[in-house]
Amino acid sequence: MIGSAFNQLWQSTGLFGFLGMAEGFGVGNLVMILVGFVLLYLAIVKNFEPLLLVTIGFGCILSNIPMGYAASIDPNSGAPGFIKLLFDMGIDTGLFPILIFMGVGAMTDFGPLIANPKTLLLGAAAQAGIFVALLGALALSFIPGINFDLFAAGSIGIIGGADGPTAIYVTSRLKPDLLGPIAVAAYSYMALVPIIQPPIMRALTTKEERMIKMQQLRPVSKLERILFPLTVLTACAILLPSATPLIGSLMFGNLVKECGVTNRLSDTMQNALMNIVTIFLGLSVGSKMEASHFLNLNTLGILVLGMVAFSIGTTSGLLIAKLMNKLDPKHPVNPLIGSAGVSAVPMAARVASKVGQESDPQNFLLMHAMGPNVAGVIGSAVAAGVLLAVIPSMM
């Protein structure tokens, strides 16, 4: 009798599960746990977007412990695990990325964009990466072993938006199974921006272009800062209602910050609320790192396409900046700030500034690059709105 109890206990060990002796578990779980440890390594040692990659990595590990049922329903008790509860609460419903976006809005300074609105076009140009990657995903599907439908392709494309919450929101709406690899790709490449972008920037610009000095930004009044989120919201309401959740929450956070009479709400959005949601969101996204959806050629395809998306976005941002200089030579734009249009706030803007100072240490581009950088956030949300409005009606 004790023997049978010990046997019962042995059958409930993780080892039993890793060896594939329990239904639904196997060595794939072990591999995914190792992937989780790699994410922790990248986050902690390499400092890759640690807030998200620590939580995603840990969520991946917990969810892959055999018979831990942290992210699924325990078949014995019928009770959902705590990560499944969090997932159902905030990812399945889309609530968590929206709340994160409120906090992002409350942390964003649109001042540089208001001072120089034409940098919005750079933020628009850099979204080309999204659609090229989308097309690439559909093309790659001709390769045996890689299969992306239109929903998957849209989710993969949005990696090129270089904006974590937007990528998670779109994927949770279109193709939740791919949340794991897509979120990991999005955050990893955002962390890799200082490595991905500079070679492209140097290749596509001349030294003279990189030395272009831009006019100092004019001061922006408090009233303009208050009216700007309302202006964007109005444009969104008239033109693209499907972007309401993303653009609306971003602009809500920004208005709460800028209006000056709701500072306690702004403070909570940026801190307590954002941190709580980040913890829950990271664990939940990590729970989608399942062997069956991760250990296949599709994931490889996603990683390749994510890199393509970032590169194309960088390129088109740079090229449009050069085109703007041709069309309007009186107000020169340093083309390096075009690459900041991919978003990846504020990393991409810092990279633009740093590459600029290689050519002229006295040329401070950071503030100028913040314009296209935050424009890229709006641009990605607009692109997300198009994907969410059109893709479901195409299938």
Next chain:
Amino acid sequence: MIGSAFNQLWQSTGLFGFLGMAEGFGVGNLVMILVGFVLLYLAIVKNFEPLLLVTIGFGCILSNIPMGYAASIDPNSGAPGFIKLLFDMGIDTGLFPILIFMGVGAMTDFGPLIANPKTLLLGAAAQAGIFVALLGALALSFIPGINFDLFAAGSIGIIGGADGPTAIYVTSRLKPDLLGPIAVAAYSYMALVPIIQPPIMRALTTKEERMIKMQQLRPVSKLERILFPLTVLTACAILLPSATPLIGSLMFGNLVKECGVTNRLSDTMQNALMNIVTIFLGLSVGSKMEASHFLNLNTLGILVLGMVAFSIGTTSGLLIAKLMNKLDPKHPVNPLIGSAGVSAVPMAARVASKVGQESDPQNFLLMHAMGPNVAGVIGSAVAAGVLLAVIPSMM
């Protein structure tokens, strides 16, 4: 084929919806969005209860964007919008106003009330406005185009409680459709207290009465501060269980603050938790600003009755204070503090103090007015308990 896709996109623009070409949307949405902007204007420029009116206003705008489905179910995907999620989570269940009330309890100092308990009667008197407005709502219903049933009348009456969370809680229980106009009326009139009350106060008191100096309040011990919330809770348990959620959460917050051994909970109740819930509650309440429930004569009736409720409450508070002076001339009460019994904490108490100083700049009434002011919060919750207990059994 591209043409049809562009057509598809055109049919998903907000403009298409505003023009009434999409089912369920129309120019009413546009009007409600303008109402939302007016609320933002009142909040930001006129400083009308900004924490609530910014969030309600923004929630109103987002919810009225055609085909944004922020506060309803997207018919294409079947997914609820994020404001609908928040509404179902906290308003439909009644949870959010209760949590706010905990925070209010943790912010309230009942010291002045404990030092001078007879000011509780002033807080009782000022609730007359609630019931007069209730009756008024039923009377107004004889006018064609205005229709309030008993549930609506109770919800309208509670505007006279001059207490935001109480008004939202009662309305969410009795008549959720009216949440929008009732919350807006309640918060607007609370912000307008410095304009509504002084003329009534001057008209109903003589200069001698306004110059009455009151005895300095005695010190209140820590033990009394701890026992007070428990005393009120006990009275509520014995007499009026239907007020348990409101009185109970208010007194819970107050005990957590006063007991001295749970400061970290008190701090969170007043800050992180309260701010998070305020954001969620404001957006959710705003989502009830629908054209179909707002753009009719009823809303006009609600605005008129809210004003009546505040005026009657102010009047009865003043008159009872004068009566108390007649009955007990040895402990004179400055009748101006009677008007603070409507709640609208701490605005009404400040108004009492300011009007008092017009007649005698050396007469500091603020602390004396805080007694009836917080008594009004208890009084409104008691009145709410009666409405919640009796109205459903009358229909």
Next chain:
Amino acid sequence: MIGSAFNQLWQSTGLFGFLGMAEGFGVGNLVMILVGFVLLYLAIVKNFEPLLLVTIGFGCILSNIPMGYAASIDPNSGAPGFIKLLFDMGIDTGLFPILIFMGVGAMTDFGPLIANPKTLLLGAAAQAGIFVALLGALALSFIPGINFDLFAAGSIGIIGGADGPTAIYVTSRLKPDLLGPIAVAAYSYMALVPIIQPPIMRALTTKEERMIKMQQLRPVSKLERILFPLTVLTACAILLPSATPLIGSLMFGNLVKECGVTNRLSDTMQNALMNIVTIFLGLSVGSKMEASHFLNLNTLGILVLGMVAFSIGTTSGLLIAKLMNKLDPKHPVNPLIGSAGVSAVPMAARVASKVGQESDPQNFLLMHAMGPNVAGVIGSAVAAGVLLAVIPSMM
């Protein structure tokens, strides 16, 4: 007609309920409310774990107000009370204790344990109390009037884990009806550790043993602190997946704290999130203090068994420490630190230090006692994992 309305109101008073005139209520509610006041007294005046006992006590009072329906469904409206909402959200699902455990992990310093890992054995030994109490519960059931099934016995045993969230988590999974008495016993005895343990400690040790000085703990590197939670997690994944929720969340919190790149998440886990969840959890647990499940001999049995569990845990911790000294005399262990293995962090460690200084005021044991103290937390979670994995399959 007014008469009938007043009668209606009288029938909705708490008094009517206490007198047993309303179905489902009676004098038992009154007794439970008094029990709630006793808990508040213990928390506020005697300083017994105030964060939990204030909230549990208040939850008990609110839930027992007749016809307040704070923790049940109002039969008239069909709406659940706010404490029932919180209970269903976080206790029924098991989410709240898990989130608390994250915060505990983020507050725990495993340094002393890493520096002297053999103290893990002391944390193991002290779990004997859990299983002795479990057996005791089953034996006591032979007494008429006391009845515990295996689920109840497991929940009672876990009181001996001396760890609040673990006790609440296990009980919520195995026997939610007993949540009230078990949580109260667990927290009360944790507060009583300075009274329960010292006599046992003095009785089982000689003065020489109590004067044993231990080698100074070696410094622990940051890398070790990061690797430790991952090591424990790995062991848990391989051996005891059923402990994943508890061990996993504890180690997640600890990694977030120690890794150094996610401080804002760690701060929120320890403060805003932990406080919010504590408020919700305490009220919810208090709602399980129902007359029908509390006012019987079982509760008396639980209180006796809880005391037995603490005493046995203390004893076995001490005895194993003495055994370790026999087996490895070169690295002497002061047996007093063995009693800290019951957890009750950090109270038990402080008690060990204080009793040690009675014999030698220059002997500072606190840091040495923290090792077994936090080991006890891991030990209890492991024991919980066994109970959760085996008990359901035995019935």
Next chain:
Amino acid sequence: MVFLAQLPKEQLVAQLENGVILMILGITTVFVFLTLLVFLTKAMSAIAKKIAPQKPKAVVSSPAAVTASASSASEADIAAAIVAAFAKSKE
């Protein structure tokens, strides 16, 4: 502007009668409850004085600290934090 269908007159009259009852009931209850609370509070203070006679510690707090609504809390928060911090630091 939406025009709502008018309720039938009998219902309106019945409602009005119920409203009058509610008013009487409500005002009575509020006054009874708060009057009772006056006496309970006085009794409570008397008991408190007996239990802890020489501890009339805090003077009723200053105007700045007296706030009970969310909107006015920001200054008060800061003030309260300073005060609390100072008080604790001097313990």
Next chain:
Amino acid sequence: MVFLAQLPKEQLVAQLENGVILMILGITTVFVFLTLLVFLTKAMSAIAKKIAPQKPKAVVSSPAAVTASASSASEADIAAAIVAAFAKSKE
């Protein structure tokens, strides 16, 4: 490594066609929207200047303050940590 069943070729071609449409549609919309926003922002600034002419208050804020992503809050964390450390060290 899991090998997925290949989708039928006709579906892949149809998808690709839809993808091209999506691309044209998406890039067009993004450009139209953000171009419109350029003009709206300029108009907004002009209106703002009319409403409140002499309030060009804030210089565009310093680089340190310009952050829009969660990951960039670390400086604030560090500052808080320094301050907390100081506080502790003076105990």
Next chain:
Amino acid sequence: MVFLAQLPKEQLVAQLENGVILMILGITTVFVFLTLLVFLTKAMSAIAKKIAPQKPKAVVSSPAAVTASASSASEADIAAAIVAAFAKSKE
């Protein structure tokens, strides 16, 4: 006081047998798990020393900082409050 119906004796005996099994199983598992952890922790420390040999950075932190329960966080709260208050007051 509620008197509960007595469970049948056979069930009580069966339960007790299961309880003994649980006890043996539980105590064994706890000891095996934590003993294993002793060795794993030692191995981990050895590996850590190899990876980063000259970084025995922090002395084991002071008693005041060693807390693992919710109730003991108050000092840190107070410190944070003081700091926050000061910071705000200097704005």
